[in-house]
Amino acid sequence: MDQPKSEVTAKCGNPWCKTASSDQLSLCAACKQARYCSKPCQKEDWRNHKLFCKHVTSNGASSASLDPIQYYQKIAPYDPKAKSLASDIGLALPGPNDAFPGFTMPMRRLVVTGKDTPENTSLLFGQNRAGPLDECHKDARLEALLRPPPGSPMYVMAKSMGYDENCPPWTPREPSATEAQKIKEIRDMQETIRRHMGSRGVSNITNDDMRDILVSNFGNRWSVVMKVYQDALNAMDQGVGL
Structure with missing residues (x-):
């Protein structure tokens, strides 16, 4: 592992690490992004980290064939740009042991904040976006533009599922023709x-x-x-x- 140029007080990149934080984290020598407090921690996290590591070192080529579910669970949570986007839209990205939450929540957050550009969608889901993801986007756009009132089935469903908890103000893009x-x-x-x-x-x-x-x-x-x-x-x- 390569030592980073500056000391960073942060958690080890291994989610199972017992150390609360460390000021001597070492970078993964391959991707230069994940930090670990020790070789054992890096080894323990390799099964979880390897897809993202290869994604970085291949400039995205290794993840081009991943379906949106795999990309959202294995790449987006470790990509600094995806994490920054998720923070902007109030979205919690999945942890290593989390079940796939479905497309609705992340797509809805992109749509209602007006950040549902192809570039941002790729940050969360990768390049293979045809099929269910496209339909989810259309449905989310429709609902955001309709703004269903309280007492409507659409509103109650979203409320009961917590889709808009901690959500920034709604600023969806203007409708196309x-x-x-x-x-x-x-x-x-x-x-x-x-x-x-x-x-x-x-x-x-x-x-x-x-x-x-x-x-x-x-x-x-x-x-x-x-x-x-x-x-x-x-x-x-x-x-x-x-």
């Missing part, structure tokens, strides 16, 4: 639902109401707009409590 059109369709559907329900209120909506709304307003196209109806209803105050 495609997103703006989708939001308009949902808002129009919400108004259609309100008109149909009248004095009964949205909290009393039933499956019969759903069928009447869709068939009466969209005829044979009712199945095409089902997703719009579901998004619209889930983003409306229905008096749902925690």
Whole structure:
């Protein structure tokens, strides 16, 4: 191990180290980023550190094939840029023994803080972002732009899961033209639902109401707009409590 040029009072990079802190930490000779208080600690942490170490020494080439789950759990928690980004958006990155928490929380934090750029997404999830991660991003963008009110299923779900605990203020990016059109369709559907329900209120909506709304307003196209109806209803105050 190479000695760092300056002494740093910090924890050893081995999460199982029994030493609280040390002012004589040594750098991993390969990646020059992880610090350890002793050779035994470095050896004990190698199984956990090796993917990130190879990621650094290969300039990202070794991690290019990792799926987003592996990257989020094995690379992002040790990457200084990813850790800085996580701190900015109030996100706790997973520890070595933590189960994968799902894409929703980290993606939601990127979206609501307006930091969901391709570069930032790659810092947390790597380059292989197609599939579920793209869908998660679309869903998070939709919810952030809709800003569901208290009493709506979307709001209550996020609240119950703690998605917005310790979250910075919401500053999502402005909608694209495609997103703006989708939001308009949902808002129009919400108004259609309100008109149909009248004095009964949205909290009393039933499956019969759903069928009447869709068939009466969209005829044979009712199945095409089902997703719009579901998004619209889930983003409306229905008096749902925690």
